[in-house]
Amino acid sequence: MANVIICIPVLLPLIVGFLMLFLPSKLSVLFRASTLIISIVTFILAIVIFTSGESQYSWHILNLAQGEFDLTLLLKVTSLGKFILLFAMGFGLLITLYSLKARTTADVQKNSNIYYGSILLTIGGSAGILLSNHLLFLLIFWEIVTASLYLLIATGGKSSNFAATKSFTMIGASDAAFLIGLLIVWSIQKTFVISNMHLAADSTLPVIAFLLLITAAITKAGAMPLHTWLPASGEYASASVMALLPAAIDKLLGIYLLVIVVRDIFELTPGILSLVLMLIGSATIIIAVMVAMVQHNLKRLLSYHAISQVGYMVLGIATLTPIGIAGGVFHMLNHAIYKCCLFLCGGSVEQQAGTAELDELGGLGNKMPWTFTACLIAALSISGVPPFNGFVSKWMVYQGVIEMGNKQTGLVSGLWPIWLVSAMFGSALTLASFVKLIHSIFLSRLPSSLKEVKEVSTLQIIPVVILAGLCVILGIFYYLPLNTFIYPGLGLEAETPVLSLWSAGLATILIIVGIIIGVLIWFVMRLSANIRVVHTWNCGEKSDSDNLIVSGTHFYKTVSSMKCLKPLYLGQEKGYFDIYNQSGRLGLSLTSLLKWLHSGILPMYLTWVIIGLLAVLFALCRVW
Amino acid sequence: MSLFTVLLWILVVPVTIVLGLAASWIVRKVSALVQWRVGPPLFQPAYDVIKLMGKEILIPEEANKSVFMMAPLIGFVGVLLLSLILWNALAVQRPFVGDVIVAIYLMVLPSLALILGGSSSASPHASIGTAREMKLVMGYELPLVLAFIVVLIKTGGQLSLAGISQQVPVLSISGMLAFIVALLCVQAKLGFVPFDIAEAETELGSGVLMEYSGALLALWKVMQAVMLVALPFFLMILFLGGYGTNHLTGVGAISAIILLIVFVVGRFMSGRSKFLDVMALLSFIGICILAGLGKYVLILVLLILIKNTNPRLKIDQAMKFFWGFCTVTLVVSIILASLGNYYNVSWL
Numbered sequence: 001m002a003n004v005i006i007c008i009p010v011l012l013p014l015i016v017g018f019l020m021l022f023l024p025s026k027l028s029v030l031f032r033a034s035t036l037i038i039s040i041v042t043f044i045l046a047i048v049i050f051t052s053g054e055s056q057y058s059w060h061i062l063n064l065a066q067g068e069f070d071l072t073l074l075l076k077v078t079s080l081g082k083f084i085l086l087f088a089m090g091f092g093l094l095i096t097l098y099s100l101k102a103r104t105t106a107d108v109q110k111n112s113n114i115y116y117g118s119i120l121l122t123i124g125g126s127a128g129i130l131l132s133n134h135l136l137f138l139l140i141f142w143e144i145v146t147a148s149l150y151l152l153i154a155t156g157g158k159s160s161n162f163a164a165t166k167s168f169t170m171i172g173a174s175d176a177a178f179l180i181g182l183l184i185v186w187s188i189q190k191t192f193v194i195s196n197m198h199l200a201a202d203s204t205l206p207v208i209a210f211l212l213l214i215t216a217a218i219t220k221a222g223a224m225p226l227h228t229w230l231p232a233s234g235e236y237a238s239a240s241v242m243a244l245l246p247a248a249i250d251k252l253l254g255i256y257l258l259v260i261v262v263r264d265i266f267e268l269t270p271g272i273l274s275l276v277l278m279l280i281g282s283a284t285i286i287i288a289v290m291v292a293m294v295q296h297n298l299k300r301l302l303s304y305h306a307i308s309q310v311g312y313m314v315l316g317i318a319t320l321t322p323i324g325i326a327g328g329v330f331h332m333l334n335h336a337i338y339k340c341c342l343f344l345c346g347g348s349v350e351q352q353a354g355t356a357e358l359d360e361l362g363g364l365g366n367k368m369p370w371t372f373t374a375c376l377i378a379a380l381s382i383s384g385v386p387p388f389n390g391f392v393s394k395w396m397v398y399q400g401v402i403e404m405g406n407k408q409t410g411l412v413s414g415l416w417p418i419w420l421v422s423a424m425f426g427s428a429l430t431l432a433s434f435v436k437l438i439h440s441i442f443l444s445r446l447p448s449s450l451k452e453v454k455e456v457s458t459l460q461i462i463p464v465v466i467l468a469g470l471c472v473i474l475g476i477f478y479y480l481p482l483n484t485f486i487y488p489g490l491g492l493e494a495e496t497p498v499l500s501l502w503s504a505g506l507a508t509i510l511i512i513v514g515i516i517i518g519v520l521i522w523f524v525m526r527l528s529a530n531i532r533v534v535h536t537w538n539c540g541e542k543s544d545s546d547n548l549i550v551s552g553t554h555f556y557k558t559v560s561s562m563k564c565l566k567p568l569y570l571g572q573e574k575g576y577f578d579i580y581n582q583s584g585r586l587g588l589s590l591t592s593l594l595k596w597l598h599s600g601i602l603p604m605y606l607t608w609v610i611i612g613l614l615a616v617l618f619a620l621c622r623v624w
Numbered sequence: 625m626s627l628f629t630v631l632l633w634i635l636v637v638p639v640t641i642v643l644g645l646a647a648s649w650i651v652r653k654v655s656a657l658v659q660w661r662v663g664p665p666l667f668q669p670a671y672d673v674i675k676l677m678g679k680e681i682l683i684p685e686e687a688n689k690s691v692f693m694m695a696p697l698i699g700f701v702g703v704l705l706l707s708l709i710l711w712n713a714l715a716v717q718r719p720f721v722g723d724v725i726v727a728i729y730l731m732v733l734p735s736l737a738l739i740l741g742g743s744s745s746a747s748p749h750a751s752i753g754t755a756r757e758m759k760l761v762m763g764y765e766l767p768l769v770l771a772f773i774v775v776l777i778k779t780g781g782q783l784s785l786a787g788i789s790q791q792v793p794v795l796s797i798s799g800m801l802a803f804i805v806a807l808l809c810v811q812a813k814l815g816f817v818p819f820d821i822a823e824a825e826t827e828l829g830s831g832v833l834m835e836y837s838g839a840l841l842a843l844w845k846v847m848q849a850v851m852l853v854a855l856p857f858f859l860m861i862l863f864l865g866g867y868g869t870n871h872l873t874g875v876g877a878i879s880a881i882i883l884l885i886v887f888v889v890g891r892f893m894s895g896r897s898k899f900l901d902v903m904a905l906l907s908f909i910g911i912c913i914l915a916g917l918g919k920y921v922l923i924l925v926l927l928i929l930i931k932n933t934n935p936r937l938k939i940d941q942a943m944k945f946f947w948g949f950c951t952v953t954l955v956v957s958i959i960l961a962s963l964g965n966y967y968n969v970s971w972l
Contacts, residue, residue: 363746365688372688385736386729395725399783406781417773417958421766424728428765431732435739435758443743444751445686516637517701523839530838536684536747537835545686550751558759558940562947 003057006049006075009042009089009127014144017120021151023113031116032100039093042123046089050082056133074193076133080259080489084252085130087333091252091340092123094463095244098344101459111155118148118155119244126249130256135182135192142178142216145253146171149245153237160236166580167229174219174226181212185265197265201273206266210273213261221254222246223310224284228578234303239347242299247306247339255313255332259325259490262317270320270404275412277318282422285311289429291572293436294560296553298346298356301437302339305382308426309335315423316397321407322492324400330486331393334474338378338390341467345375348456348464349441358437359551363446367453370461372442374468379438381471383431389474394427432556440552448546633708640707644849645669650921651852651928658932669849676842684835686746695741696836696843702733703847707854713785714857714866724785727858728772731813734851735761738822738844742832753831756939757822763946764809770954771809774802775862777961789866796964796971798957803863805950807923810855811930812942814848818934819942856923864919 016038020031059073096119121144128141146168153164182192184205189197201210219226230246262268262277285308292304309331316328348371349364350356365372381388384395398420405416455461474481486492538548560569575581597604648669656663683689709727739757742750776782778793793799812819823831833844860866937945964972 363686363688365691365744369690380736384729385732386726391729395729398725402776402781402783417770417777417962420773421769424769424772425766428732428762431736432758432762435736435743435754438740439743439751439754443688443691443740443746445746516704517697520697520700520843531681531683533685534682536686536745538748539829548746548748550748550755552751552755555755555758558943559762562940562944 003055005045006055006057006077006131009045009049009085010075010124010131010141013038013042013120013124013127015124017117017124017148020113020117020120025111025113028112031112035096035116035120036100038120039089039096039123042127043089043093046082046086046127049077050086052077054078070192071136072134073137074134075128075131076195077131078133078195079491080256081130083485083489084256085127086485087336088126088130088249088252089123091244091248091336092119092126094340094466095119095240095248095344098243098347098460098463099240101457114151115155118151121145121148122152122245122249126253129253133194135185135194138194139175139178139182142220142253143175145245145249146175149250152241152245153233156237156241160233163229163233163236166232170226170229170580171219174216177212178216181209181216184209184212194260194264199266201266201268207273210261210266210268211276213265214258214277217254217257217261218280218310218314219254220250220257221310221313222250222307223280223314224287224307225577225579227284227288227307227310228580230307231300231303234299234306235297239299239343239350242303243340243343243347246303247343248336251306251310251313251332251336251339254310255317255329258314258317259329262320263325263490268320270408270410270412274318274320275415277314278412278415278419281311281313281315281318282419283311284308284314285426286422286429289426289433290559290565291569293429293433293556294569296358298349298358298361298437298441299343301358301433302342302346305342305430305433306335306339308430309339309382311426312394312397312423315419316393316400319397319400319404319419321400321403322490323396323403325490326482326486326492327393327396327400329490330396330482331390333481333485334381334389334393334471337467337470337474338381341374341378341464341471342382344460344464344467345371345378348460352453352456353450358440359553360447361441361450362444362549362551363442364450364453365442366446367450368442368455370455370465374461374464375442376438377468377471379434381475383434384427385431387472387475389471389478392475392478394423398423436552436555439555444551445545445549447549636708636711637704640704640711640850640853641846644846644851644853645673647852647924648849650924651931654925654928655932658929669845673842673845676837676845677839679838681838681840682835684746687835688744688746691740691744692835693840695737695744696840696847698740699734699737700843700847700850702730702737703850703854706730706733707850707857710785710854710857710861713789713861724772724783724788724862727785728768731855731858732761732765734847735813737847738832741836741844742822742834745835747835749828750832750834753822753824753828753834756824757832759939759943760812760819760821763943764812764950767805767946767950767954768809770951770958771802771806772862774798774954774957774961777958777965785861786866789861792863792865794863794865796961798961798964798972799863801953801957801960803859805954806859806863807926808930808950809946810859810923811927812946813855814851814927816927816931818930818937820936821939821942824936852924856920856927859923860919864923 016034020034023031055077057073057075099115099119125141125144125148129138129145132138132141149171150164150168153160153167156163185197185199186192188199188205188209191197199206199209201207215226222230233246234242268274288304288308288311292301292308295301295304312331313328313335316324316326316331319325319328346356348368349361352368353361353364355361377388381390384391401416401419401423404413405420407413536548559565571577597608646666646669649664649666652668653663683692706727709723709730713723735757739754742754742757775788775793778796778799779788779791782788782791794803815823822828823833828834833841836844960972964970
């Protein structure tokens with residue numbers, strides 16, 4: 001294979017996407033066609049790259065400080081990068097397909113150049129991140145993805161400007177942390193090439209660098225406490241944007257960076273740093289899902305789950321056991337699949353029903369059967385119900401945690417009950433939250449205002465059904481992705497972790513159960529000749545159909561009005577726990593201090609001048 | 625796996641269902657004894673199911689029909705799968721590592737099926753039942769996981785049901801506390817009083833099951849009967865050392881004595897002391913104990929006694945009970961168990 005092939009999925013979308021930003025938005029058809037073609041091409045190339053062996057490409061640009069500051073576009077196919085690349089390109093293609101037919105808001109149509117251009121920039125940027133072997137270039141591609149996220153959120157209309165700014169500020173700040181961390185790493189190692197790095201996080205500087213790099217990773221992935229950009233953008237951005245970036249590609253990239261930092265750049269050993277990661281992981285799982293449970297807006301609820309699930313990935317990777325890391329990375333993949341599916345389903349519902357407020361929806365399962373089936377499968381996957389994919393990866397994470405508790409010594413592993421409880425209980429809360437979602441949108445009763453709703457177009461159903469199908473296949477035949485993607489990607493020996501669910505004995509039992517199901521279905525079908533359709537029994541009372549709707553929005557009032565949880569929920573609603581708001585408040589008080597200093601009154605300035613003079617004199621005349 | 629074992633495993637399914645129906649008869653019979661009634665004959669649960677099978681199925685017009693009809697099947701299959709895994713572990717057929725977590729997750733399937741069924745039936749009563757059932761699941765899941773952790777600590781991080789069943793965590797303070805709380809969680813999982821909040825006949829008209837009739841309702845009844853086998857089995861494996869005569873001298877003997885007392889007192893209090901009747905019950909217990917099922921009957925009777933001596937809770941009371949009292953108890957017992965592990969004191 002010519003090594004130049006690696007370049008194409010990075011440079012082609014970037015160049016075309018960049019040009020597209022400056023073309024007039026009237027050429028919408030051209031944008032759609034070229035985005036579709038390029039995303040297909042990059043997906044095919046990703047398959048080619050995945051199936052072929054390791055290869056490199058380097059393009060020398062600049063060399064400073066006697067070869068120490070070396071700027072070379074260094075692309076390298078690693079086994080982890082190439083499998084994530086395959087999926088990232090796949091998501092790019094699916095979202096492009098979905099966007100072609102999606103009836104979007106007027107703002108998106110007005111800005112179709114920006115929308116499709118940014119999708120291409122995202123595709124190219126993420127390919128760059130996953131292939132780059134040079135930290136500085138990784139950062140540049142990282143920034144490209146951040147910027148395109150800003151542009152994409154901003155296409156959601158006027159109200160989305162605030163969300164776009166918030167996202168850009170928070171991720172941008174974490175990118176600055178990335179830059180500083182990267183320079184510290186460079187100052188120690190004198191190289192930017194990732195494959196040449198190997199640091200032990202034992203002294204102060206490497207620890208700071210580690211924390212800075214981790215900050216960038218978890219902000220992108222959306223873990224607590226730097227998560228608040230996600231729900232804000234979830235509410236205002238269009239669903240396809242959420243499905244592409246925060247749900248799928250941002251998770252892939254964030255966790256990819258986390259794995260690289262933990263395994264390649266640094267050599268993390270169980271200790272205080274892994275304790276920090278564990279704390280972030282379990283707090284993220286529980287807190288985010290508790291907040292998600294009481295949300296009333298469909299997309300906002302999904303965004304909080306996009307935060308909560310990151311916790312499992314971080315937790316799995318921080319266990320530093322083979323099965324835990326494999327579980328964490330597998331969960332990243334699974335999460336990208338089902339959350340992408342959920343956001344697309346949410347987008348379809350919003351498009352057809354005209355609202356994303358849960359208490360205005362209901363009974364759409366009969367009207368939109370395909371969307372409903374896909375959404376139900378994805379919802380069960382995210383809740384970890386067997387036999388779907390989310391269950392398998394969570395199961396691996398639990399095993400990782402327990403194995404850590406058994407085999408390692410020290411504080412982190414001694415606290416394994418806490419990590420295990422937060423993970424397993426978080427899963428039950430996730431189920432609760434999705435029961436509410438499914439009930440309020442698809443089951444319950446159809447409000448009279450939604451009588452005319454129809455299923456979305458085929459082009460929008462296809463991506464959703466593919467993703468739901470993946471949820472089932474990766475769940476039942478979980479050893480396939482593990483053996484083809486995860487274990488080779490992490491350099492683990494296949495079958496090392498204890499995974500023999502598919503043992504011969506159990507397989508037989510499952511087949512038997514399958515037969516029983518078949519017989520039962522046949523039996524019920526035979527009886528179904530004996531079915532009569534009646535009105536809902538309402539204890540004999542006559543009532544308007546709309547009055548019989550029990551919306552799911554108040555399902556968990558019992559929880560949010562509990563005495564000890566109530567103040568927390570109230571504070572959360574007011575944004576007390578939002579770092580963005582709090583730092584904004586801090587900034588405001590700083591500026592008001594400066595305002596007070598710059599009052600325009602002469603004595604005030606004179607005082608400052610004298611104080612300054614005294615300080616200078618003191619510094620100069622210090623003799624000891 | 626030979627043809628014979630495959631045939632044996634196929635036999636397991638009807639055996640489980642029959643055992644489940646027998647267990648639901650015991651529930652009704654003992655409840656009747658406690659309430660000074662005669663109670664139904666042995667085959668009454670089977671008669672009920674057969675009668676329902678022949679009845680017409682009514683489906684609400686506004687319901688999501690496919691979910692409405694699939695939900696009982698999902699629940700039934702889930703609970704059958706669970707009981708198969710548990711039988712597999714009891715018979716120590718080559719188990720797989722981590723099957724205990726799979727079992728805990730499969731135990732959610734019946735509740736989930738109830739929730740989907742109730743939610744799809746378009747009835748406001750069923751919707752309220754759905755919400756309550758889900759909140760109940762949320763409530764007991766936390767103490768259940770904590771109890772599971774106590775077992776993990778006591779058994780040294782074993783992750784297979786067969787491995788766990790080789791030890792008896794209940795013979796320690798922390799294990800005892802965990803067992804009591806897990807028993808209450810199982811009570812809630814079964815939907816028994818005081819946790820029958822989702823069905824609440826008097827206020828919701830059987831809530832989640834309100835719109836079900838005919839064969840579908842029969843399927844729910846069979847599912848609940850099989851749960852009466854699977855969930856006590858799960859407790860038995862986790863806490864009481866599973867099936868087998870090796871612990872018969874300990875827990876088995878105690879359970880036999882307690883049962884004896886319960887039945888004799890029950891018969892005595894019912895006022896119609898029929899010698900043959902008592903002998904029949906005793907021989908039933910004797911057979912169970914001989915078959916290694918004494919612990920099972922013990923758990924069942926404990927569940928029945930809790931059921932018959934408590935009034936129904938409100939949902940917020942139940943959640944507070946599980947998240948407050950039960951959780952605190954288990955945190956204490958986790959600490960005790962860890963200390964015991966650390967200092968090698970097995971009775972802690």
